[in-house]
Amino acid sequence: xxxxxxxxxxxxxxxxxxxxxxxxxxxxxxxxxxxxxxxxxxxxxxxxxxxxxxxxxxxxxxxxxxxxxxxxxxxxxxxxxxxxxxxxxxxxxxxxxxxxxxxxxxxxxxxxxxxxxxxxxxxxxxxxxxxxxxxxxxxxxxxxxxxxxxxxxxxxxxxxxxxxxxxxxxxxxxxxxxxxxxxxxxxxxxxxxxxxxxxxxxxxxxxxxxxxxxxxxxxxxxxxxxxxxxxxxxxxxxxxxxxxxxxxxxxxxxxxxxxxxxxxxxxxxxxxxxxxxxxxxxxxxxxxxxxxxxxxxxxxxxxxxxxxxxxxxxxxxxxxxxxxxxxxxxxx
Numbered sequence: 640x641x642x643x644x645x646x647x648x649x650x651x652x653x654x655x656x657x658x659x660x661x662x663x664x665x666x667x668x669x670x671x672x673x674x675x676x677x678x679x680x681x682x683x684x685x686x687x688x689x690x691x692x693x694x695x696x697x698x699x700x701x702x703x704x705x706x707x708x709x710x711x712x713x714x715x716x717x718x719x720x721x722x723x724x725x726x727x728x729x730x731x732x733x734x735x736x737x738x739x740x741x742x743x744x745x746x747x748x749x750x751x752x753x754x755x756x757x758x759x760x761x762x763x764x765x766x767x768x769x770x771x772x773x774x775x776x777x778x779x780x781x782x783x784x785x786x787x788x789x790x791x792x793x794x795x796x797x798x799x800x801x802x803x804x805x806x807x808x809x810x811x812x813x814x815x816x817x818x819x820x821x822x823x824x825x826x827x828x829x830x831x832x833x834x835x836x837x838x839x840x841x842x843x844x845x846x847x848x849x850x851x852x853x854x855x856x857x858x859x860x861x862x863x864x865x866x867x868x869x870x871x872x873x874x875x876x877x878x879x880x881x882x883x884x885x886x887x888x889x890x891x892x893x894x895x896x897x898x899x900x901x902x903x904x905x906x907x908x909x910x911x912x913x914x915x916x917x918x919x920x921x922x923x924x925x926x927x928x929x930x931x932x933x934x935x936x937x938x939x940x941x942x943x944x945x946x947x948x949x950x951x952x953x954x955x956x957x958x959x960x961x962x963x964x965x966x967x968x969x970x971x
Contacts, residue, residue, distance in 0.1 A: 640652055640653065640683075640684035640685070640686075640929060640932045641932050643838070643911070643912070643913075643914050644838060644912070645687065645715060645760065645790075645811065645812060645838045645840075645914060646760065646789070646790040646811035646812065646838065647789065647790065647811075648715045648759065650686045650687040650715050650914065651684050651685050651686045651687060651929075651932070652907055652914065652932050653685065653903060653907075653914070653915055653916075653917070653928055653929055653931060653932055654685060654686075654687030654688070654689055654840070654914055654915070654916040655677075655680045655685045655687065655688050655689065655916060655917075655918065655925065656689050656842055656916040656917060656918030657677070657688060657689055657690045657694070657699055657702075657703060657918065658689075658690070658691070658694045658699060658918055659918045659919070659920060660672075660673045660676060660677075660699060660702060660918075660920060661673075661694050661695030661698045661699040661702060662693070662694040662695045662698075662699060663694075663864070663865045664861065664863075664864050664865065664866075665861035665863050665864055666861070666863070667695060667698065668920050670702075672920060673702050673706065673920075674706050675922055676919065676920055676921070676922055676925060677702075677703065677706045677707060678706065678710075679922035679925055679926070680922075680925050681707075681710060681713060681714070683925060683926050683929045684929060685714075685925070685929065686713065686714055686715055687714070687715045687717065687914065687916065688703060688707065688714050688715070688716055688717065689717045689718075689814075689840070689842075689916045690703050690716075690717070690718050690719075690753075691718055691719035691720075691722070691762075691764055692718065692719060692720050692721075692722070692723045692745050692748070692749055692764070693719065693722045693723055693724060693733065693764060696723070696724040696731065697723075697748065697752055700718060700749055700752035700753050701752040701753075703716070703753060704752050704753040704754035704755070705754070708754045708755075711754075711755060715759045715760065716753065716755065716758055716759045716760070717758070717759060717760035717761070717762065717792065717812075718749050718753065718758050718760075718761060718762070719761070719762040719763070719764035719792075719794060720741075720742045720745040720746060720749065720761060720762070720763065720764060721735060721736060721737045721741070721742060721745070721763045721764045721765055721766075721767060721775065722734070722735050722736075722764040722765045723736070723745065735764075735765045735767050735965060736767055737763060737765075737766060737767030737769075737770040737774075737775040738767070738770055738774075738775075739774055739775065739777065739778030739781075740778075742763070742775060742778045742779060742782075743778055743781070743782065746758070746761065746782055746787055746788065747787075749761075750787065757786060757787060757788065757789060758787070758788045758789070759788075759789045759790065760788070760789065760790045760791075760792050760811055760812060761779060761782065761788040761790070761791060761792065762791075762792035762793060762794045762812070762814060763775055763776070763779065763791075763792070763793050763794065763796075764794050765794065765795060765965055765966065766793070766795075766796050766800060766967050768967070772796075772800055772803050772804050772807075773803060773804070773806075773807050776791060776793075776804045776807045776808050776810075777807055777808070779791045779808065780807065780808035783808070790811030790812070791804075791808055791809070791810055791811055792810065792811055792812040792813065792814055792840070793810060793812075793813050793814070794813070794814045794815065795814075795815050795816075795965075795966040795967060795968050796813065796815075796828075796966075796967045796968065797827065797828065797967045797968055797969050798826075798827035798828050798830070798831035798969070799827075800967050801813055801828065801831050801832070801835070801837070802831065802835070805835050805837070810835070810837050811837065811838065812837060812838040812839070812840050812914075813828060813832055813837055813838075813839055813840070814839075814840040814841075814842055814916075815828065815839075815840075815841070815842070815968055816841070816842055816843045816957060817829075817839070817841035817842075817843075817844060817906060817913070817915075818841070818843060818844045818845065818846045818850065818902060818905075818906065819846065819850060819887075819902060819905055819944060819945075819947075819948040819949070820846045820849065820850070820871075820880075820883075820948050820949075820953045821843065821846065821957050822949055822950045822971075823950075823957075823968050823969055823970060823971065824839065824841075824968075826969040826970075826971065827969055828968070828969065829909070829910060829913075832912055833910065833912055837912070838912050838914055839910065839912050839913050839914070840913075840914050840915075840916055841906050841913055841914065841915045841916065842916055844902060844903055844906045844915035844916070844917050845899050845902045845903065845917050846902065847866055847869070847872075848866075849871075849880065849884075850887065850898055850899065850901070850902035850948075851898055851899045851902075852884055852887070852888050852891075852898040855881065857872050857873075857874055857877045858874065860872070868959050868962070869955075869957065869958060869959065870955035870956045870957075870958075870959060871953065871954065871955035871956070871957060872955075873955065876954050876955040879954045880953060880954055880955070883947065883948050883952060883953070886947055887901075887944075887947060887948060890940065890943065890944060890947070893940075894934065894936065894940060896930070896931070896934045897927055897930070899917070899924070899927055899928055899931070900927065900928070900930050900931040900934050901931075901934065901936075901944075902931075903915050903917060903928060903931030903934075904931045904934035904935075904936050905936065905941065905944055907931065907932070908936050908941055915931075950971045
């Protein structure tokens with residue numbers, strides 16, 4: 640796999656988002672299935688692995704700690720803090736908390752679960768708007784000084800917030816949703832990352848499965864699937880978005896790649912500092928995604944894809960009102 644720069648590291652141009660092994664898309668996979676996926680990714684040349692305190696209430700970090708401990712030196716390990724599932728009045732609830740003392744405590748917990756003495760890249764998962772970004776990043780900076788983490792990342796923040804944070808401590812990476820059908824990063828964040836020398840890590844680069852071309856009926860989604868709360872995946876709205884798929888699939892056939900590879904290649908071609916992190920529970924899909932690294936898209940193909948699927952042709956917001964209020968990203 641070709642390499643891209645992530646702070647002090649060189650990583651494979653396609654990373655692995657590990658969330659859906661334990662969180663967000665139904666039941667967690669079995670121990671054996673998770674091991675096959677993670678080790679299959681390593682064998683395919685993936686070096687960047689992405690997890691978070693939130694995912695499965697720590698179960699995803701623990702899974703990576705068990706499976707990857709013997710191959711720790713082969714990977715750049717990233718995790719996230721500031722958003723966790725904790726008991727509130729006896730019930731598990733997702734809580735955003737960016738207070739320094741919370742971030743320091745969550746880092747210690749992540750280190751233990753991940754079975755490592757240092758996390759290569761540690762993101763603030765969400766900016767807690769009740770806490771100045773300078774205070775949260777200052778706490779992460781102290782973790783760098785202590786040797787607990789090697790780099791600081793931010794997730795779902797605006798260019799203005801990135802600049803404020805970067806003035807406190809150099810930011811290694813900014814992670815947010817980016818794909819043909821989620822183009823908000825093009826408003827300001829992609830350029831800000833380039834100017835500051837910050838890697839841009841794109842999650843959901845295949846549009847939460849839409850650009851794989853196989854999800855034709857959202858009624859088949861698991862009851863626990865997070866897409867059920869997303870406006871674009873509402874039945875009537877999704878039916879309209881499905882009209883974009885046939886011409887998109889035709890472009891994949893013309894290029895000679897799979898639909899998922901086309902989506903990932905588009906992200907890779909957008910800028911040299913982009914690193915997509917698609918997630919999958921399937922070794923076959925993980926191998927297929929790695930193949931995007933060798934797909935070459937002409938200027939004409941890029942222009943055609945840009946014109947076909949964009950903020951004007953996609954129907955629906957990417958998040959519901961609650962989730963939208965929790966992010967700091969620019970909106971069209």
